[in-house]
Amino acid sequence: MNEQVIQSIVEEVVSELTKHQSTKTVPMAVSARHCHLSKRDIQVLFGDYYQLTKKADLSQPGQFAANETITIVGPRGSIEKVRILGPVRNLTQVEVSRTDCIKLGVDAPLRESGDMKNSAPITLVGPKGSLYKKDGLIVAKAHIHMSPDDAERFSVKQGDYVKITTKTERPITLDRVLIRVAPRYKLEMHIDTDEANAGFISTGDVGMLLKNEGMT
Template structure:
């Protein structure tokens, strides 16, 4: 085989290998981001109270985390100010009932839901949950879920993070934002995914699937580039003083401090007023 042809083939193979390695390296640093809408986790006791004794939740669709599912069942959550209906129940049943809402939802309900990581409901906001067979009042249990990342031990080693660590993540979206204090949650049961609520998703203009990347402290503190229009100085619009009287006199001109004076069509300007305007460098503008 021609030596030049062999060299060309080798170069093409090496180029493909480098492109594959670069693509894999980029993929290795991507964390899928999912926007989590308001939802409810129920204990077995509260499932019985809301849906009937011995009731079992009916899976509607699987969630990204293995073993977790969105149930067909929905409830209404009620606060002192308003109520929100058709709130999805997630399964399976948990030890403690927990309601997760956005800050916008909390304000609609009229409650002060604290920003917490899932499971931390002590001294959180009270809320009422209404189902088809009954209702329950939680003295505590409603939170605004803090952003977090689920990952396996292999993922944690790849990203060089540990369980419980707080990191910063830049979302790659139409409106890139940096999420700070994002908690790492590591378990053999977890699949790699970052969870944010609807308020955060809207702020970042996230539509459809997107991803984020963990930032170093240096990258976090680096100033984001300005939009091109923001670099341009804002032009100050000139404002004209409008003369209100029927006759413009010399004395009136001598009192002026504006560089331009707007005159209505019917305003009479005396010769002395024109001379005074020229001396002071005042421009008389007719409407």
């Protein structure tokens, strides 16, 4: 077998391996504590007719980090400069890590974004006012945003849970990672700072989808 034929075979094998790997690779992003606010609550915290101003676009289309921040207050402590993400939501939602919960003195449940019923109470403080939310604080489940085309490629669907392993300096495997599917979504896995610190994960690292664990 001559050298040219061997090189051709090697290139074909590498191409197939790369193709297979790419279908299982998910880019990761670390999501620090933040909040989403309703229009009404923005008015209470920042004043009548106030509108959020954009600091920077986020990776998910149409989403942005606002210049505005608030302070969140629990029974044991407070955290300042919690970034507001836009656009405006129907319901106010504050997302923190488990470590943040300890500092605040609250026991926030692990929830999918938007599932706020019977979540933890929290007080929000802005430059113009404050408000108490009986249901306002969660620890967000690790999740993967993906388009319908991505879902088909990964053989998953909305609401499925998958297992993701990382290839970082301290590799970890994350179980029960929620799949969220929508036409507007860009492929990206979101984890909180506790999960990132445990696995030495930085935004831009990738995880490998190991298997589909099905619905809850």
